[in-house]
Amino acid sequence: MNDSALPRQASETRDRILDAAEALFVEHGLEATSMRMITGRANANLAAVNYHFGSKDALIQEVFRRRLTELNRQRLAALDRLEAEAQGAPLKPSRIVEAFFGTALALAADTEHGGHTFMRLLGRTYTEPNAFVRQFLAEEYAEVLERFLGALYRALADVPREEILWRFHFMMGAMSYAIAGTDALQLFAGTFDDADPQRLMPRLMSFLLGGLRAPLPVFSAARDAAEGAAAA
């Protein structure tokens, strides 16, 4: 028996199902994608999903897990590299942001191996109402968020942590829409030159860093009268 070797023929059906599900989830959403659509596209039998994954929910989870685990591993590795280079010195906020969002954008730029497809799916899923998907995302992100937010707190020691938290949240939103919404939002003008993910990276990074570095907000009690109040 070869229980130590790789599985017989790597059950390519399993992978076909994952790929088909990923693509269909982007196209129609999680709930609107049926098992029959998935197995049909994967050229597999209807029962194959339940055989290989147990349930539709478990399949959804695995679709996210296989990509997200690798993405977050890369993110942590990038942060590790930064901190090693800095040798204890505080990191540049822009480098931290690049490590987090740049890694994601690199995956989104990969149209060959489905990375682009997945990132479109992921971007939409942060606001997914499905309870167990959110729960799963939270667990999968816990360590990465703790590490990156901690790094930002140290890099911007004079900025209130609450503000950093919010701005990180805003940045996640901008990135998610940039990826998930490029074709969705053809609201925007007829010709939306989205077909250039190579240029998306510097575009988004400029925007994110501009937002991160923006002057802190002033919470004026009566903001109606606040005309030209500037705050540095």
Place this chain on the structure above:
Amino acid sequence: MNDSALPRQASETRDRILDAAEALFVEHGLEATSMRMITGRANANLAAVNYHFGSKDALIQEVFRRRLTELNRQRLAALDRLEAEAQGAPLKPSRIVEAFFGTALALAADTEHGGHTFMRLLGRTYTEPNAFVRQFLAEEYAEVLERFLGALYRALADVPREEILWRFHFMMGAMSYAIAGTDALQLFAGTFDDADPQRLMPRLMSFLLGGLRAPLPVFSAARDAAEGAAAA
């Protein structure tokens, strides 16, 4: 017959259904919300939805239409006011951004009449895969986007229009997440002080304007070697 007067008793069932649907769509999503959940919450008969709206799709459309029409009317009114005040002079970009996003945030701050609920729904819907919802959103937004983008083009005449378009897109993403994701993204730290929509406005506005004003990106051919290349 009183065909000129208001409908007998304003068919309050219709409104109860709309309110129930709106709340449930936020909670569970469009597809995962069934007619029976809606009519159950609205204390109406199952057939009432088809009687008053024709179909579930038509109900979805009406849930968005009743709020979105008013929101975009306010946005256009705010822009009209700005342009009237300026008397032909170019507008300040920050004012344009405030007119567009501030109006939406004001609606999101209204927790009394369901505005907050709706904005959470709307924010998620820009990336909604459902084809006909997107089609409907595109139509509903066409005029507003044309007006506001046009105003930004004139206010930032020296900035390439493509960059403005992208940054507007990024801003939409940041805002949508700020609203739609506050409770969804309790990924972020245990205690996320989201319960203060009064402070969300200045926070988000600072971020958006920082991003809008950020230095334009440089598209370096070989970005691997670009270590400390600074661009102003």
Place this chain on the structure above:
DNA sequence: GTATGATTCAAACAAACGTTTGAATCGACT
């Protein structure tokens, strides 16, 4: 009071859903 149009209601409809079943098929090892 009675006719009329609008609304509500319980019940049923066919279709699609995720899942389960038990037999058929396959590949590898003895």
Place this chain on the structure above:
DNA sequence: AGTCGATTCAAACGTTTGTTTGAATCATAC
């Protein structure tokens, strides 16, 4: 050849889905 575990398959399972139906109920107008 024969056994065994893994995988595939067609068929059916019981629910739930959005929608339709025809009678009951209501408020109003004559």
